Amino acid sequence: MGYKLAVVGATGNVGREMLNILAEREFPVDEIAALASRRSLGTEVSFGEQTLRTQDLEAFDFTGWDIALFAIGSDATKTYAPKAAKAGCVVIDNSSLYRYDPDVPLVVPEVNAEAVEGYAKKNIIANPNCSTAQMVVALKPLHDRATIRRVVVSTYQSVSGAGKEGMDELWDQTKAIYNPTEEIEPKKFQKQIAFNVIPHIDTFMEDGSTKEEWKMVAETKKIVDAAIKVTATCVRVPVFVGHAEAINLEFEEHLDEDEARDILRAAPGLMVVDKREDGGYITPVECVGDFATFISRIRQDSTIDNGLNLWCVSDNLRKGAALNAVQIAETLGTRCLKKG
Known part of the structure; x- marks a missing residue:
C-alpha cells in the first residue's frame, strides 16, 4: 500500500526535480497530484513514465492525502x-517559513532522522536551506568523533538557487556579452552575474551579514548542535547548478586528516573523491544529477589546534532541496506513517 502524495509548485525547478526523484527512488505512491498556481493550470509535468497535468492549488482539497511536498515561496506557503x-496531510516544506519554529522539526535524514517524529505538533516538517543541507551531512560524522567547536565556511552558490529567473539571467547576460547590442542590465541579481561573483545572497541584516549567512548559522545549530559556532560568507557564482563550499573546522579533539577521510567515506550520503593530483577533486559541473554530496581537498589546518579543511560540492536542486524533501518523506514513512 502506497501514499497519496501531492507536489506543490510542480512546474518550478525544485518541484519538477521532486517528481523526478520520487520516480527514480520508486517512492510508494498510490496517487499523485501535481499542484501549481492558476496561471500554470494544465501545464504538463513528468513523473517517471507518466505525464501529469497540474491542478489548481487554490481549489485543491488536501483531505485524505498523506504527504505534500511544498516547493513554493514563503508567502504562498503561509496560506496553503x-x-x-x-486537513491531515503532512507538509514537507522547502521554504524558510517554518525552519526556525521550535514546534517544527528541521530535518536532514543523514543527520537527525529521529527529529521527524516531532512532525505531529503542527503536521509540518521543514527542509533546510540548500547550502546548509550539504554542509551538515559532512559535519555530523566528524562532530560525532571529535566535537566541532567552530565552522568557518565560504560558499560558491549557483544561480539555480535563485530559481528559473536566476538561470535565465546568467544565460541572457552571457549571450549579451558576446553580442554588445543586447542589454545586460541585472534584474534578478544585484550586479552582473555573468563572468562575475557576487558576495550577496538574500537581504542584509543589521550586523552586516546577509540572511543567507544567518540561515547557515541558525540551521546548523538546530540540526547538529546548538553549541557549534558558525560564521559564513555566501557568494553567488556564474554556475548554473551545483553549490560548492570551502569549510574550515576547529575541533575539541585532534582529528587526523586520514581518519577524517575514512569517517567521511563511511558516512551516509557522502562520497569522497580526494586525490592530491590534477583533477583529483569534484567540481559543481560533475555533481549535477547525483544524489551524493562530494567531499574533496581534506587536509590539516596547521594554523590552529585541531583544525581541518575540506571542499564540499552538491547538486543544490537535489540534496539542497528536492532530494532532501523526498528523503524526509521516506523517513516519515518508515518511522511514523508506515504505509509503503
Whole structure:
C-alpha cells in the first residue's frame, strides 16, 4: 500500500526535480497530484513514465492525502501549508517559513532522522536551506568523533538557487556579452552575474551579514548542535547548478586528516573523491544529477589546534532541496506513517 502524495509548485525547478526523484527512488505512491498556481493550470509535468497535468492549488482539497511536498515561496506557503496540515496531510516544506519554529522539526535524514517524529505538533516538517543541507551531512560524522567547536565556511552558490529567473539571467547576460547590442542590465541579481561573483545572497541584516549567512548559522545549530559556532560568507557564482563550499573546522579533539577521510567515506550520503593530483577533486559541473554530496581537498589546518579543511560540492536542486524533501518523506514513512 502506497501514499497519496501531492507536489506543490510542480512546474518550478525544485518541484519538477521532486517528481523526478520520487520516480527514480520508486517512492510508494498510490496517487499523485501535481499542484501549481492558476496561471500554470494544465501545464504538463513528468513523473517517471507518466505525464501529469497540474491542478489548481487554490481549489485543491488536501483531505485524505498523506504527504505534500511544498516547493513554493514563503508567502504562498503561509496560506496553503496550514490548510493542508489542518486537513491531515503532512507538509514537507522547502521554504524558510517554518525552519526556525521550535514546534517544527528541521530535518536532514543523514543527520537527525529521529527529529521527524516531532512532525505531529503542527503536521509540518521543514527542509533546510540548500547550502546548509550539504554542509551538515559532512559535519555530523566528524562532530560525532571529535566535537566541532567552530565552522568557518565560504560558499560558491549557483544561480539555480535563485530559481528559473536566476538561470535565465546568467544565460541572457552571457549571450549579451558576446553580442554588445543586447542589454545586460541585472534584474534578478544585484550586479552582473555573468563572468562575475557576487558576495550577496538574500537581504542584509543589521550586523552586516546577509540572511543567507544567518540561515547557515541558525540551521546548523538546530540540526547538529546548538553549541557549534558558525560564521559564513555566501557568494553567488556564474554556475548554473551545483553549490560548492570551502569549510574550515576547529575541533575539541585532534582529528587526523586520514581518519577524517575514512569517517567521511563511511558516512551516509557522502562520497569522497580526494586525490592530491590534477583533477583529483569534484567540481559543481560533475555533481549535477547525483544524489551524493562530494567531499574533496581534506587536509590539516596547521594554523590552529585541531583544525581541518575540506571542499564540499552538491547538486543544490537535489540534496539542497528536492532530494532532501523526498528523503524526509521516506523517513516519515518508515518511522511514523508506515504505509509503503
